[in-house]
Amino acid sequence: MKKLFVFGSNLRGVHGAGAARFAFDNHNAKWGCGIGRTGDCYAIPTKDDNIKTLPLNVIKNYVDEFVLYAKEHPELMFEVTKIGCGLAGYKNKDIAPMFLDAPENCLLDDEWVKIIDELKINGN
Numbered sequence: 001m002k003k004l005f006v007f008g009s010n011l012r013g014v015h016g017a018g019a020a021r022f023a024f025d026n027h028n029a030k031w032g033c034g035i036g037r038t039g040d041c042y043a044i045p046t047k048d049d050n051i052k053t054l055p056l057n058v059i060k061n062y063v064d065e066f067v068l069y070a071k072e073h074p075e076l077m078f079e080v081t082k083i084g085c086g087l088a089g090y091k092n093k094d095i096a097p098m099f100l101d102a103p104e105n106c107l108l109d110d111e112w113v114k115i116i117d118e119l120k121i122n123g124n
Contacts, residue, residue, distance in 0.1 A: 008083035009043035046088040063098040
């Protein structure tokens with residue numbers, strides 16, 4: 001099964017630091033592509049064109065698009081980094097719940113899995 005690297009990006013597709021730079025250097029992320037499938041990756045924007053952090057509701061829209069893509073592509077495995085929790089400055093508790101409906105072909109960080117499991121247990 002082909003594995004894609006999922007990372008937080010900016011809308012300009014300038015992959016200059018953090019996981020975005022790793023995606024560019026190691027997974028063929030294309031410079032200038034900040035949304036969706038690029039190389040052996042999937043870019044989820046967490047910053048705007050001016051490299052300013054996007055509001056959570058906007059990031060959630062991009063996460064929803066990604067989750068739909070992952071559901072439509074069960075032949076792919078998605079290695080999801082903790083998008084938004086590094087250079088964008090959000091906390092795990094802010095971002096992890098956005099992946100509540102992520103399918104099984106999404107590999108999430110253990111800390112996110114714990115947060116999501118707690119939400120499921122509590123009926124959220």
